[in-house]
Amino acid sequence: MNDFDALQAVIRRLAAERQAEQRACEAFLNALYHALRTASGPGLPLNNVTFDFTPDPAERLRPPPPGGWHAAWLRLGLCEVLVRVRRDEGAFVGEYGEGGTFHLTGVTEDDLILLARRLLRDVAAAYGGGGLVGRSGMPLN
Template identity: 85%
Template structure:
């Protein structure tokens, strides 16, 4: 088997793992979208929030290898923020905007709401000129 054939074989062999990881990461991004829609509290849905799943703009390999990033543009009214997420040792690790990061060991509705509110505050601070880099401390 030559090197090219070996590459094709390993890509095929891990296709199921990659697809499962992609589905899980896309489900997380969708759940974050729903958390953003309800971040203002019960009965106060934000109707001008949309989700657009997209290939990770920083990806250097397609399809992404196991552990690779998955991305979505979240439109928050007048602005959009790119959110990237990947699985790392069972946790969701992600980035948003120019320097926002997060780490979720578990994903509950409350955890997603906390993340959504933090994301909204951080993006507002960027536009207000008050942004300072925040460490990616775990939310839970």
């Protein structure tokens, strides 16, 4: 077996794992989108929120290898924010905007709404000149 055939074999062998990760990450991004729509509270949906899956601009291989990033552009009214997510030992690890990060081991509705509210605050701070703020309350930039 030559190197090319070995590459094709490993890609085929890991196809199910990659596809399961992709479905999980896309479901997470979809759930985050719905959390953003309800982040203002019950009965107060944000109607100007949409999203589009996109190939991760930083990913250098297609299809992404196991553990690779999956991405979507979230439109929040007048701006858009790129959200990247991947699976890491059962958790969802991600990045958004200008340095925002998250690590969720649980993906309950409350977890997602808390993340959505943090994302909205961080993006507002980035546009307002405050930059992103970490868990300690200190600016990240």
